[in-house]
Amino acid sequence: MPSLNLLTVFNPSNYWRSGNFTIPWQAIAQKFQISPTELVLTDLRDLTHQPLKAQIDRIDPEDPSRDTLVFHLSQPIPPGTEDHVLASTFIRLDRGKPIPPGLGEPYLEVVYGGDGRERGVRFVNNRLIIWFNFIPAPEDNERNWFSGSASSVQLDHQEILDPFRAAMGEWLGQDPEKRCMQVSKLHLPGIASPKSPNYQVSLFNHSYRLVSQSSGPVRATIxxxxxxxxxxxxxxxxxxxxxxxxxxYRVISLYAGADYLIEELFIKGKPKAQEDRVKGSETVNLDFGVEYFAHMNLGQTQDIEQVFPVPDWFAVGSTTDPYAAYGLATNLHIEAIAHPYEENTSRFSWQLLPGKSVKCLHLFMRGQPQGFDAQVGHAWYELIYRPLNAEIYQDTDVKMPLQNTRLVTA
Known part of the structure; x- marks a missing residue:
């Protein structure tokens, strides 16, 4: 293992920050030859060498390049620069014993049907309990339009999608249509010659299959x-x-202590027949647009769309106690938002402009009659637009801030 087995950490903001990092694992594994079961990370500022919370997630077993190292820095790091010239700190990689599982970590439970197929997953941390459907008809009836949606979102043990009935202690009487995060439709480019309209694929009534799952001290991911x-x-x-x-493909993650889910989406295409094969990789990642649908009984709402400088997030909040609110932040521009959708004030639809990969944050809030939109905008900035970043250390012109950043923890 090289003597400088380090990651360089960057804070792209002009203020101190702490939080979570994601970095591709494959290059790290090849360079440092450390197995995931032996990996221990420490902050060079910490003289006690306390191991950081970290894990390695296998996103797609068919594609090792998507394996991801995830770790958490609880001690804030100093400001850096957006161009990653100014390093904020360094993380050392060693062999050792990782932190054992502890109480309060995020976890997930995949539920299987009598036929052995996955029906859905339950995400849990100390803020959220979310049920996410893999199949069209979770109640095994004729209502077969719930695939790929979260049909229950409990924030601090209170339902967000039907908050007024939840506030009265009702559960069985809640709206059976409630759901969010549903990718209802995909938009793909039409054939080039002759030129044709975009190709549309409906997904709300088609099942999903489980590709991978993992849980650790930082996040639970499927x-x-x-x-x-x-x-x-x-x-x-x-x-x-x-x-x-x-x-x-949808990669959905719940982080420790978070009141949001983060998901990443991409499309994998493979040749239908021999004549469709070309030189190089058989797998094709296509550009696509996403159309989302949600049914949330928020009553009279205050809808806020960001239009300057870029329309990459929006927020909607109830004007009535308990002031439930939802926010979406994304790395792609939001092309259109429809509310009320289909003349129903509980229905929402929005469409994103095309891209090869999509990253979205779904934020759930309560008890904020004012300022919920600012929370969404801040989450967009820190978790989507300017996330904390780390890369393998290279002995180049990376500089450290001129300040004492050494830590001594209890």
């Missing part, structure tokens, strides 16, 4: 994939029309 769908359209590299069999 990867799910939609049912395969056929697509005829332009190859993103060659521009030539190809017939592909595609799946939408």
């Amino acid at each position: 990867t799910i994939a939609s049912e395969p769908f056929d697509y005829m359209g332009p190859d993103p590299v060659t521009g030539q029309n190809r017939h592909l069999v595609c799946e939408l």
Whole structure:
């Protein structure tokens, strides 16, 4: 193992920050030759060498390049620069015994049906309990439009999606249509020649399969994939029309202590037939647009859309106690928001502009008649637009701030 087995940590903001880091694991494993079961991280500022909370998540077993190292820094790091020239601190990688599992860590429970297939997953941390559906009809009836949605979101043990009935202690009488985070439709480029309209794929009534799951001290994560769908359209590299069999992948994570979920989405396409194969990788990552749907009984609402400088987040909050609110932040521009949707004030729909990968934050709030939109905007800045960053240390022109950053912890 190299003597300088370090990660360089960057804070892109002009104020002190702490929080979570995600970094591709494959290059680290190849360089330092440390197995995931032996990995121990420490902050070089900490003279007690207290191990950091860390884990390695396998996102897609077919693609090791997506394996991810996740760790948490609880001690704030000093300001840096957006161009990552000024390092905020360094993290040492060693072999040792990782922190044993502890109480209060986020976890998930996958629920299986009598046929052995996954029906959904329950996410839990000390703030949120969320039920997420993999199948169209979770109640095994004719209402088969719930795939890929969270049909219960409890914040501090109170339901957010139907807050007024929840505040009265009702559970069985809550709206059976309530749900959020549902990817209802995908929009993909039409064939290049002859030019055709965008290709649309509906997902609300098609099942997802479980690809991977992991839990650790930092987060609980699942990867799910939609049912395969056929697509005829332009190859993103060659521009030539190809017939592909595609799946939408969704990587959904609940962090320790968080009142939000973060999800990342991408599409994997594989050649339908031999004549659709080209040189290079068989897997194609396509550009796509996402259309979300939610049914939340918030009553009269205050809807706030960010329009300057970029429309990358929005917030909606009830004007009535207990002031339930929801916010979305994303790395892509929001093309359109519809509320009320289909003339129903409880229904919301929004569409994102196309991209090869999508990252979204779904934030749940209560008890904030004012200022809930600022919370969404701040989450967009710190977790989507300017997240904390780390990379393998390189002995180049990276500089440290001219201040004492050494820590001595109890």
